[in-house]
Amino acid sequence: TDLQYVEGIARSLFENFPKEVQSGLLEVVSPSQHYYPDFNTLKETFGDSKDRVKWRTKQNLDYSFLMLYAQDKGTYYVQLEDDVFAKNGYYSDMKAFATQASSNEWLYLEFSQLGFIAGKMFKTRDLPMIAEFFFMFHKDKPIDWLLDHILWVKVCNPEKDNKHCDLQKAMLRRRYKPSLFQHVGLHSSLPGKLQRLKDKDFGKQGLFQVHSNPTAAVNTSMKHYQQHSLERLYKGGDFMWALTPVQGDYILFSFPQPIHIAGYVFRSGNSQAVGDKFHNTTVEVLSPHLRNAKSNSGTTAAEKLLAGSPSKYKQSDSSFIVIDEFYNGVAEGEIDEVLQPISALRLVVHSNSDVWALLSEIVFILQQ
Numbered sequence: 001t002d003l004q005y006v007e008g009i010a011r012s013l014f015e016n017f018p019k020e021v022q023s024g025l026l027e028v029v030s031p032s033q034h035y036y037p038d039f040n041t042l043k044e045t046f047g048d049s050k051d052r053v054k055w056r057t058k059q060n061l062d063y064s065f066l067m068l069y070a071q072d073k074g075t076y077y078v079q080l081e082d083d084v085f086a087k088n089g090y091y092s093d094m095k096a097f098a099t100q101a102s103s104n105e106w107l108y109l110e111f112s113q114l115g116f117i118a119g120k121m122f123k124t125r126d127l128p129m130i131a132e133f134f135f136m137f138h139k140d141k142p143i144d145w146l147l148d149h150i151l152w153v154k155v156c157n158p159e160k161d162n163k164h165c166d167l168q169k170a171m172l173r174r175r176y177k178p179s180l181f182q183h184v185g186l187h188s189s190l191p192g193k194l195q196r197l198k199d200k201d202f203g204k205q206g207l208f209q210v211h212s213n214p215t216a217a218v219n220t221s222m223k224h225y226q227q228h229s230l231e232r233l234y235k236g237g238d239f240m241w242a243l244t245p246v247q248g249d250y251i252l253f254s255f256p257q258p259i260h261i262a263g264y265v266f267r268s269g270n271s272q273a274v275g276d277k278f279h280n281t282t283v284e285v286l287s288p289h290l291r292n293a294k295s296n297s298g299t300t301a302a303e304k305l306l307a308g309s310p311s312k313y314k315q316s317d318s319s320f321i322v323i324d325e326f327y328n329g330v331a332e333g334e335i336d337e338v339l340q341p342i343s344a345l346r347l348v349v350h351s352n353s354d355v356w357a358l359l360s361e362i363v364f365i366l367q368q
Ligand SMILES: *[C@@H]1O[C@H](CO)[C@@H](O)[C@H](O)[C@H]1NC(C)=O
Pocket: 217, 219, 220, 221
């Protein structure tokens, strides 16, 4: 309702997506300020705080506004917030599922377990009925509960038991598995409310593993998403999430003094982004002593090492020696004595990726 804010958002979208706005693909809508009730006089119900009641009430009204706005824009309507990630191919999967499900039998299809924020599909012809229901009770309950009540009203028989009711409701609500959407935003628009909602279907393991690693200068050619930087991963506060790597991209760890590193683990992907792994990526080390140490025959130790047949190691296109590569998103191994000490270690990407790359774990095992 802050006109200046709305115009700012509209302007920024128009500047960043001129084609999409001009073609009508992208629209910006905002309700009139008279659309909302006085949020300060709402009754606090179900133990929710004043702020939470205000937030959930506004959410009911905003969803309803959007539904009515969109009712004649297509056959189906999908609710998606801006902080979810979609699996590859989600669009055709959803379309196929919707087309298969005979259209008279369902009220909505679910493509994740994340409540209203990700992937509920409705038929646009049902939207006026759903929005009217939300309007009627917008001050009373959160939207997920209201949606469940619509099902109840439609198919439950008060003279029969809960089991009967649950069965009937399940027919109106079809769940697609596995989930196509995952929530990435940690912050909800309700101040102070951290959204730690994660879809269980995506897996439960932690998003990153913290290890205490030796001091190193870290550097990468890759751009990270939001705050998910290499620096933060290396310090133990986050995972690193890099935008689509291209051939030649690298991550570099330089140690202030050459150091004896007995082993390492690099793990990519996590439960939030299972597919965001490093592919065709090598692990390479820089061994200053190896480069300089000459044997009697005049060959360097490095040359000897690389000459073995079949050679265990490959010279990379610089002084680095390739010791390993990622398999299935993980590189894990020991570093030969002959390569010690190490002054730098790097990961090098050898072909363009189709996906982003998320590094969730770095371990350097120091020699005891
Ligand atoms: C880190 O990389 C950037 C560009 O990728 C480069 O300009 C910078 O000098 C590098 N820093 C170090 C410490 O290597």
